Amino acid sequence: MSGSNQSVIQRLGRLLGRIAVFPPPLRQHFSTPEFYTFMRDEIGRYSPRYARTRVRIEPADRLDGLSGGAILAFLHYGSFFLSGGAITHQLGRCYTAMVSRRNLIPEVMSVQDIAYWRRVHIQVSRLYRAPVLFSDQPARDAIRWLGAGNLLGMALDVREHGQRHKEARLRFLGEDIYMQLGPARLAHAAGVPLVPMSIRYDAGTRCHRLSLGAPIWVDESPHATTQRLLDFLQQDPAQAPEQLFHDIARTFRTPAQGG
Secondary structure, eight states, rough: OHHHHHHHHHHHHHHHHHHHSSOOOOOOSSOHOOOHHHHHHHTOOOOHHHHHHEEEEEEETTTOOOOEEEEEEEOOOSSSSHHHHHHHHHHOEEEEEEEEETOOOEEEEEOOOOOOOOOHHHHHHHHHOOOEETOOOOOHHHHHHHHTEEEEEESSSSSOTTTTOOOOOOOEEEEEEEOOOHHHHHHHHHOEEEEEEEEEETTTEEEEEEEEEEEEEEOOOHHHHHHHHHHHHHHHHHGGGBBSSSOOOHHHHHHOOOO
């Protein structure tokens, strides 16, 4: 087959993937590298229809009692960007995610990966029908978004190049780890609760389960609140660690420099 014919077939395949409502192929018992490839390929298929048909929210009424804003706290686990698509297109809530562009530099990743994740930020903004917020924007932007009654997704397992966020010792899967407390601190500043959420893929049904925990108000210290979030969020990785984006216990075993 000539190179030009292969190129046409590849473009048609990508187009079909965007139109289709089924996920990329993945064998039932998969490894971490296989899931990473699956997750990256799947992002190209995200659409409102995909988010409605390929995600089951449990419990579906968890957010019904929240009329105001909330921070939905998650780990880089499963198809984490798809969570917001399900919340937007199944629950009809206004949602966006806070993402980092400080790590999109050659010191951290390849030029190809930098371009890829920039495209992802554009694509999920379209899926959420709202632009993502960047972690280097003023905090008042996030507080304004939450104050309007909207939902904001924030990852706990984040370290940014060149930043010296203060970290606290926490427990995750029986190990000591060190993470920043940014989501809990922002929730306290904005006067909104945190809701832990975790999305896990089932290769047998070819669907995701999005689990939402009970809302947590920062009535205690941000440290204790973050530990409560991790207590919920560790349940899926304990059963299916191959869907972790990175090895949290190893990556966060020691404090970041300056943490």
